[in-house]
Every structure is written in C-alpha cells, then in structure tokens.
Amino acid sequence: MTELGFAMLGYGFMGRAHSLALRALAGLEERPAALPRLVSICGREPVALECARAQYGWAEAVTDWRDQVADPRVDVFDNAGPNALHLEPSLAALRHGKHVLCEKPLGRTADEAHRLWVAADRAAVVHMCGFNLRFMPAVRLARELLESGQLGEPTHFRGRFLASSALRPDQRRTWRFQRSAAGSGAVADLGSHLVDLARYLIGEIAAVRAATRTFVGERDAAPVDVDDAFASVVELEGGGIGTLEASRAAGRRSGACSFEVDATRGSLSFDAERLNELEVVTRRKETRRIEVTDPGHPFLELWWPAPGHAIGWGDSFTHELRHLLAAVAGATTVRPLGADFEDGYRCAEVCDAILRAAETGAREVVVYRAARETAAAAGAGP
Amino acid sequence: MTELGFAMLGYGFMGRAHSLALRALAGLEERPAALPRLVSICGREPVALECARAQYGWAEAVTDWRDQVADPRVDVFDNAGPNALHLEPSLAALRHGKHVLCEKPLGRTADEAHRLWVAADRAAVVHMCGFNLRFMPAVRLARELLESGQLGEPTHFRGRFLASSALRPDQRRTWRFQRSAAGSGAVADLGSHLVDLARYLIGEIAAVRAATRTFVGERDAAPVDVDDAFASVVELEGGGIGTLEASRAAGRRSGACSFEVDATRGSLSFDAERLNELEVVTRRKETRRIEVTDPGHPFLELWWPAPGHAIGWGDSFTHELRHLLAAVAGATTVRPLGADFEDGYRCAEVCDAILRAAETGAREVVVYRAARETAAAAGAGP
C-alpha cells in the first residue's frame, strides 16, 4: 500500500472538508490503493493555523506555500485556498512535479484556468479540480443511468444553485464580492458547479445566453463588482437546450443545488438537499425515488454492510480524495469520473461566456482552446 | 340572481373542461352572483357534437359559430376552440357586443392578440383569457403572499412546463405541430401559461433571451415548423431575472407545470402535480408545505365545511367561470385576479419576443402596445 505525502493550502471551509476526508480514508477500506500522509498545512494566521494543524493532524504548519511546493516529502499539493490563490501556488507545485488537487473554480478567468491546464498537461502529473458533487452517490448513479442509454438521448438540462448570502444585511464585502479576488460572484462560486454537472452528465456546452444581476451594489462603502445572480440558456453540443441559474439573492435559500435531465425516454432529478436520493422517471406518471444507499450503489460499498444508511455531504470529499489517491497510485485515472484541469478549464470557458453574454446581450459561442497550442482545434469533451 | 346565456365554441378537451365547470356552478353556492344558461355549443362533426351537447346539457348544437355570436339569447361567448379559431369568432362576438371568454393563447401572434384586445376594449364588454392556473387555490395564495410583502422584493422567477407528447413515436402532425394553426409549439401551448404566471405573480417581463429546438423535424412526411421546446432568460421590470422553459420533448413527463419565486425575504414553490400544495420558505432551512385546503384558503369557502379536502384540476375552471360570471354580473372585475385580453395580449408579446430572440440570438426587449393606438406609451401591468 502506497503512502502519499500531502501538503494543503488553506484551513477554511474547504480546508476542513479536505482534512476530515483525508483523515477518514484510512479506516474505510481493507486495501486502499493509497493513503495520505499529512505533511504540512499552510495559512496566514499563525494561531488559527496551529490550531487547525493540531486538530486535523497535519505534521507541520507553514505560512508560505512556497515551502510546501518545494518539499521533497510532498507528493500531492492540495490547494484549498481562496480563488486568488489557485493560480500561482498550483503552477509552482506543478513546476516542482507535484500532483495537484485544486478547488473550484480552477481560475478566476478562463485564461488562468487555461494556464493551469497547460502547465499540468506538460508536467505529466495527476491533476484534479475539486468538483465534489461528482462524488455524491446519486450524481454518479445519474451518470451511470445516462451512460447506459436507458433514458435515451438528453434533450434538456436544468441546473439551479440558490443561496441567500448576498441578502443578509450584515454580509460584509468579503473576497467573494470582489472581482479581483473571486473572478466573478454567483457564476464562479455556484455556477461553476452547475456547468461541471452539465458537462459531466450530458456533454459540452456550445453556446450560452445570459443575464446577471447585482442586487446590492455597494458593501462596506465600496462597490460590488461581481454578480449576485445569473440566469442563462445553454445549448449543448448534442443538440439539447437547457438553463443554468444561480443566485446568492434567493431569499432564505441556503445551498440548494439541484439539477434535472430530460431525455427522450426518461428524466431524472437530483437535489443536494436530499443528497442520498435520485428521482427517475421512465414511465409516464411514475417517479422512482431511489435512495442511493444500497451496498450495490456507487461508493456505498465503502460504507456499511446493510442498505439504508445515508451518507453525508462531507463524505463526497472522502470519495473525491480517494479517487485522487487511486489516480496517483496508478489504480485509476482522474478522468472521466473525476474532473481534471481540462475540466476545470472548460468549465471556466463557459463561465466566461456567461459573463460575456450578459454584457453583450447576445448568444455567445463557447470556444475551447487546446492544451498544446499547436493543436489547432479545441479538444474533445469529458 | 342573474342568469346569463352561454354559447360555446368547441367540444374538445377545453370544451369539456368549460362545460363541466359551467354545470358545477349551480350547486356550489347559496347565492351565486350569476349562473349560466347553456344556450348552444358549436362544432364541426355533427354526431360528436350532438353527443357532447346531450352529455354536457347544452340546449342546442350548431355547426356555425356565426349563429352563436348573433344569437340574442347569448350573453357570453365562450371560445374553447383551437388556436386558429380564437381570432375571427371572438372578434365577431365582440362586434355583437357579447362578453367573451377566449382560451389561451389569445392569438397565434401578438398581432392577433392585439386585435382582440383592441376590439374588446372598444366593445366595452367583459373579456377574459383562459389562464386557468390563476384560479388554483395555491397559485392565488402565492399571489396573496407576494402582495402582502412578507416575502420581500422578488429577485427571481423560474417557470417550467414539461411534457413528452412530441416524443411519442405515433404522435401525428396535428394542428399543434403547424405554425399556421398553432402560432408556435411549446411556446404558445405551454410557455404562455408560464408567462402569464410570471406576470400575475411578480410583474411585467421587460426583455428575453431564448433558444428553441424542434427535435422531430418531420411528421406524417411533412415538416414541423414549430418549436418542440424553448428555454429563455427573462428580465423583469422590477429588476429580477429568471428562466422560463417548456418542452414537449421531456421524456415521460406529462404536464408538469411548476414555478418558483425567490424574493429578498423568502421563496415559494408550486408544482401542478401537487396542485393543492404551496411550499414557502421564510426561515432558513425551513420549508412550509401548505396544503391549500383549509376553508380560509382562496376558493376553499366554495367547497367543504371541513379542512383537508383536496380539489381537482378541473375545479380551476369552475373558479374561472365563476369569476367571469361575477364580472359580467358586475360583482367583480376580471382584472387583476383574472386575465383579460390585455393580459392575453401582453403574454403574446412575450411569446413573440421569445421566438424572435431564438432566431436572432440577441436579447429582445419586449415592446407593449396600447389598446388605443393614440395612446403613445404601452399601458401599465396587471
């Protein structure tokens, strides 16, 4: 069994999610492909950092990620930092030949994301973008059902991610409300999940139309230069159409991510508020609510010997990091079930197109670049 | 108590719905504002027509609607015919000074709808467009909640209407698949309901972006020249954004009409598959599922003395026709709770803008005309 050295940047929400997942891995399986060794965690506030280090069990705390990316004990650089720290540290890690997991969105812009993909592609390491929803059992089951062909050809995709954080009167102008730090608002933070789900489940997005809104234009006496919400129409390469919509101004909602796929012989629905369930319609007027908690369901073989025992949101990170470890150990590949930097980049192109379309009012075709610029045409889908 | 003579055009699905509703009215209330007298029903096939006449209790069957619109016994002309028969018979009825109820969509185009509105406005009669969803108790309750202000300012509207009729392999090229007869496909048939709901609940639509698809391009060896599905982004006059989407190519769905409104202090959801329920979110992580079956809920005072007894889809027509009768009797006005021809027209402008936007790829501003062309600016909303 391989042991892989991890270095993590960040100890906030995502840092916690990754840390708990890394800790959970060892107990789950009799013969894991690989297990993590928690080498170092990086952050800026020394006291909080040391506290996180101790609590999550990282061997060392460092305040400069440059020490991590050069550390020979480190095999995998886990970038759980804010959006503005995705580019430079990840590039540096790639230059040092580290495998890299980077949280979503991969870059603040498609350009940043493309630079990361190009670098990762050249480095010939394992690279992964943190689209954890792919690792929910019900989402994986949705993909399996769609791939099996039993639902027919997809005609529609509907994705929604609704939150209300921008409506709280005391909400400060954190980095998530600044373009320079976040890239965009609801588009980057919530919409990127929807774009990745659409791509994961039914294929590439060819063109978009969109509108955005910033409902609170000023916070802390400074302007908010990102969107609070967007609504978009997407055209899929396969011929279908759909809508993607996300908001931080949807009253009293908190993190309601849901999607629906309609296809020629059936439909399916997922709502992260009931993450252990998938609803499938293959007969008129019959909705099958599948509790994805049977030992035969995706990922469930990792958990309990009897059916009916729900997993939690945090466990999706456990599945994600297990997938990464297996890929580094050579037991699987990140694609197509995980998202790599190409996926992160392609998602970013769609996000940029949504923002562009909102400005122009026009239909914007999404143009995908290749990793190797000599390759003229855009690469294939996921 | 007033008795009003009714003449109905059509004995198909809508003709049945209206007829059963008209029959149900007398038993419901102790003191109705007015009750209908079923004077004549009009159709083309004599045998089926006579059968419908006898079954639904119409006094006479006629094969030419011109006989109805000129009939002095007739107070209200109820146009439940197919889209291509909305214009001419309704115009004729208006010219004869009849009150007119016309099924949705009011016209095949905004121009047709505008002609009807102008004529109705000049005739100074009661006119109503058959948006029956307004008369579901849960939809009315949604409006009351939004009007009360307790949910705050609307930021988003999401409307969906999903069917699969275009996917049935044996589906013929009926009039619904022909532009000359239907105006458009999913836009006119399903989308018009969504547009009306958006307008009814949160106000006028200012601009749209949209895509359409025709998945089956040929039926009965002839081309299908209407859309099977559309997806659109709408901008609301009040500043919100949202999506409207309808399809006849959503696998195994049948008539799933649903909408969601997000506002600054809460959200609400309605799904016609559970038409007696409204879901409201006014506290984080709490969804109130209101069974709209209490004697104090809208329309429920008409039904049962005890709470908890669901009504059916057909009963929305009963409420609609009761509203019409009360308006003709002078006990209420069609607007704002019912839709009149202005509403039918405004809805048609949005539908036309959706079709236009799908062609141009661009954001299309919706321009509303006035009834009296001398009035330069478009009139106010509902």
Add this chain to the structure above:
Amino acid sequence: MTELGFAMLGYGFMGRAHSLALRALAGLEERPAALPRLVSICGREPVALECARAQYGWAEAVTDWRDQVADPRVDVFDNAGPNALHLEPSLAALRHGKHVLCEKPLGRTADEAHRLWVAADRAAVVHMCGFNLRFMPAVRLARELLESGQLGEPTHFRGRFLASSALRPDQRRTWRFQRSAAGSGAVADLGSHLVDLARYLIGEIAAVRAATRTFVGERDAAPVDVDDAFASVVELEGGGIGTLEASRAAGRRSGACSFEVDATRGSLSFDAERLNELEVVTRRKETRRIEVTDPGHPFLELWWPAPGHAIGWGDSFTHELRHLLAAVAGATTVRPLGADFEDGYRCAEVCDAILRAAETGAREVVVYRAARETAAAAGAGP
C-alpha cells in the same frame, strides 16, 4: 339509459358531497348506465332545507323521511344523515323495497348494522355503505396491485386517521361526542374507514387488541362518553398483523387518513392528503410514486383525455354514486369493489371489538354473524 329517482336524507357535509356528486354525473359520460333524478331532500330546518334544495337542485324538500321512503317516484334512498338516523329510515326504505345507500358507519353498533344488513339481504335490493375511500383512484389501484399478486402475500397493514377536532377549545358537545347519537367517537367516525380499507385491501380482521382515550372528559358541562382516540393491534385472517389508529386529538392534524400495506414482495402507501398518489416499493431502496392521473388508471377514463390532471376529494363520491347507479341498473354489483351492508356490518363488528378490547384489556376475537340466522357460521370475506 335508465333514470333513477333519488331521495336524500340530510343536507350537511355528506348531503352536500352526495348532492354535488349526483349533479356531476350527467356530464361525465357519453353513455352512463343510469342517471339520477333528484326527487326529494329531507331535513329538519325548513329555511336551510329549502336553501339546500334549491342550491343542489332537488325537486322537493320534505321534513319527514317517512314521506320519502314511501314515495313511489323514489328508487334509491340516500341516507346522508347523522349516525342516529341510519337505522330507522334505512330500515323503512328497505321495507318499501327501495335501494339504499347509507353513510358510514352503517350502525351505531354492530347490532344495528346487522339489523340493516339482514333487512337489506331479505329485501333483495341494492344496498351500499358509503365508504367513499374505496372510490379514490389510488385506493382502487392499490387493490388492483394487491390482487394481481405482484406484491406477494400481505404481512402488515397500518391505518391512521388523524384529526384534531376534539382539541379545539371551542369545540361543542355535538352529537359526535355522545354515545347515544354517534355510537362511539374516533372509532366510529374515523376508525370505520380504516377497518373498511383493511378489509377491502387485504381481508378480514380476526382479532383485535386496543386502547382508547377520552382526553377532554367534559364539554358544555356534560360528560363526553365516547372515545377521542383509539390505538389497536389487528390480526388478519390471512395471518398478517397490523395496527389501526385514529384520533381527534392529534394536534393540528385535520383529516390525515393514510395506510400502508407490507407484503412479502413489496409494500405500498397511501395518504389522503395526496390522494392522487400511490407509493409502491417493489425494489429495495426504490419507491415508485405513481401519480394516479393517467387515463389508464382506475376511474380516470371518466375525466380527461390527457394524463396528469388530478381529481379532488369530492370526486370519490361521484365515483361511488356512479357505482351505485350502475349496480341498480344491473350493470355491475356493489361488491366486491363497493361496500354493501354486509361490509358495513362486518366493519361494525370490528369497531365493537375494538371498544370491547379497550375495556377488557384482552384480545377480542371478532365474531361475524350471518345474514340469515339459520346459517350457523359467519360468512366469507369481501
């Protein structure tokens, strides 16, 4: 087509439900087996009675049911009066050779119910007990699924009927709170529905154990001598066990009637709060939610040509009265799909056994008598 003269006793809740149903019948079908002629309605308060007569369209109002049962124009006596008026008027109608529909519970006691059954059996007329839940599409579908054998052998039945009427502080000591008038409380009013559903769906009840409670012992300064709630264990003749429970003291509930059947190869659930749905489990971790609104579903052929249009609670009475009319016209028989007086009697025996068991604390075997007392053994099931 046959026309049958109806006389109805009562114009309260059930009188309204039956009247509206009788009025609705004519419009529904092209070729009904029979249609009602509303001859007379009977009640005590002349003003309210006349008002009901006019509203519901009964030809005459009478204040003595003796005039109805002897009226040669009357074919069917529809007893929608309170429990204390079930016995004598129905017996008189039977003696006059009238067909009789009697609301549930058939009698205040099993003895009363038995007298009615014996009389009906001797009169050789059509007799029916008003268990309207049998006529909900989802309940009928449940029976069809169970009869088909695809769920295997029933092992459990769970029935619940929860209301809160006894908890309202202003609730008066109406006849429903008096043994002499009502027979019992929650047992007769709510429990009888559950007993009938159990019998209808999975067979006879062989023995019961039970407890009852009266939470408010005095109303209007007089004692309440009936139960507010009961809970019981039932043993089914087929070998299964289950629970029946009803209450008028279940906080803020109003009319929540639900049941579940577990069988060896599957399970099903029904909740009258979502009366158009049936949930069926035939695969582990998969619940099929059937919207029983497809034209192919039970009773739906009567309604709309397209799927997805829910019916209401009141429509179950329309189905019930249509069944009665068809039985009188010889086009069907009341049993096994409707409940006749034998069913009403057998239900009453179970209700009596529940009350007895609550007193004795012991398991009470349910002993069923035959209609013809010479027949020693109890008759077979439904």
Add this chain to the structure above:
Amino acid sequence: MTELGFAMLGYGFMGRAHSLALRALAGLEERPAALPRLVSICGREPVALECARAQYGWAEAVTDWRDQVADPRVDVFDNAGPNALHLEPSLAALRHGKHVLCEKPLGRTADEAHRLWVAADRAAVVHMCGFNLRFMPAVRLARELLESGQLGEPTHFRGRFLASSALRPDQRRTWRFQRSAAGSGAVADLGSHLVDLARYLIGEIAAVRAATRTFVGERDAAPVDVDDAFASVVELEGGGIGTLEASRAAGRRSGACSFEVDATRGSLSFDAERLNELEVVTRRKETRRIEVTDPGHPFLELWWPAPGHAIGWGDSFTHELRHLLAAVAGATTVRPLGADFEDGYRCAEVCDAILRAAETGAREVVVYRAARETAAAAGAGP
C-alpha cells in the same frame, strides 16, 4: 485534554460504526472534552480481526475479552458484540471498574438488562447503552421541541421500524433468528429502538398489548423461535396512547425507522430515510419541513460553518461516542440526553412486556424494578 483508553469487543457492523466514529472525533473539534486511544479490539477470527485492527487503527488485537476488561490501559469498554455477549463481558468490565458502552439491546431479557444496570449502578462508573438514534440531529431537535412545551402535551406516539431481511429466501438462521442468542427477533433488534425513542421523547410506557408473528418458521432445517414482526399498543404514563410496530417481513423495506408524535398543540414526524429532516405541524394544514442542517441545530456546530450540509447515518455514532467521552471526562452526564443502563433496562422491560402480551393476549402492565433492590418502588423516568 483527556485521552481515554478504549477496548472494543466486536468488529462487525457495530464494531465498524464505533471504530469509524472514534477515529473521526479528533478532527472535529478544537477543544474536545476527551479523545479516545484505541487500545485493543477483540474478536474470534484471527485473520479478519487483524485486518479490522489494522484498518481501524486499534493498537492490539485480542481474542479474549477477559484480557480487555482487566487491562489497566483501558478506561472504557465498548461492547459492540452480538446480543449474547452483552451480559458477561460488560459485567466483567464493570467489576474491573471500567466505564462501559454496550450496544442495544442491553440484555436478551429484562433480567439480563437489570443485572447490568445493577452492576453499573454499584460500580459508579459511566455506563451507556448504544441507542444511537438519540444522537441524530433531527431526533434531538424533536426532543427540544417537545421539552419546550410549544407542541403542548403529547397524546400519541407512533413508531415503525420496517425491514425485509426475514423475507429473503437465502436468509440463513443466523443468531438473530435464535432466541438463545438474540433474546427475541424484531422486538429486540428493531423494537428496542422504538421503545427507547418513545421513552426519550415523551416518557415511560405503562402498559402494552401486542401480537407477534413468525412468518418463516424454519430456516436451515431448524425452527425459528423468535418473532419476525410485532405490533403493539402502548399506554404512556402521561396518559397518551400509541403504537409500536417493527418487522423483518415488510416487503422490500430496509431499515425504515420512523416515528410521529401528536400533541395537543402540534405534531412532529421523523423518518430515518431522511435523517436530516424533521417535520413539524403547528398550524392546521401547514407542515414545516426543517432541514436540521443549520449551524444552530443540535450537533451541527461540530460540522460545517455554512448551513445546508447534510450529515450521514454513521455520524450519529460520532455524536454518541463524543457524548460518552465527555461524560467520562466529567463534562456532562450520560442522562438525560444519552441512554444509560437504566434506560437499557427499562427498554428491556417494555420489550419483555410486549412478548408477554403477545402470548397472553392480555394488556400487560410494565413493572420497573429499582437498581437497589431495597428501594421498593420502581424508579422515575428518564
């Protein structure tokens, strides 16, 4: 921060659940009251045992629990073995002054459970019985709501636990189908959870009536001498009544544990298949579905900084073991929020009364003994 030595008996389903929970604790909190040190795990099969030891991170594997209970490094004996191994090892651990966590049911009979309680009471150690459902956020919230009085006085409790394991044709006669090993069948395995929930939420059970069934009487050519299912009526000390029902013969169900409480001013419902939700009714026709995933909800402060992130079934054990550790460290007491051996014993008395009532057919009063036999009367409730 205290570190407490743990020894665990068993490495099956419960052994896994406890082990993963113990491993998860360290990462969760900045300042835990105490953390576990995994001293030894005990089992019979050396290869599987060593495998479990390594996977779950126990320092040693032993094949005789006697080595554990005498081990001075051990502070807490965690008995996750089968029912037949609850008594002797736990008694031995108590005799050695160890704190003891014992899985449910505490004993195969009330006598066994009483012996354990008496011993624990005399040992003056911390003792806990593994009713993990108490540690689900929604269940804790249910208790808080009931304790707050806002729902009024409880009138009814309904508990269900449905499984289908006894219906699988290949189901062997494991120890769960043998009275000598298991005590009883569905009563001990599933019903004990329901009894504990009833006691936890609304108080002591005073009397029961019950029926049991064994649907498959023989397995592996040997008789099954335990129940596959039971149904019972319970009388609560507070005056309410209710039903408890569990089955291993409920077709295709798997682990559906649910309960409902009705009280004078409201009702609530919980279903473990949606363990992150609690439904509360405090207004007529309004059901509040609370997603118990807000940082302010019970236990949620342990998890994520943002609302809306579901936990899993296994996390209830994490909460349970955290509670135990805190109790041993003196930071809290096992009761009233956790279940101790008195709770385990009282639950066993009810289970015994259910089995007795099923045999006698009669109402059986539940008689509770005291821990100190000199105390004549039964002790007070939880």
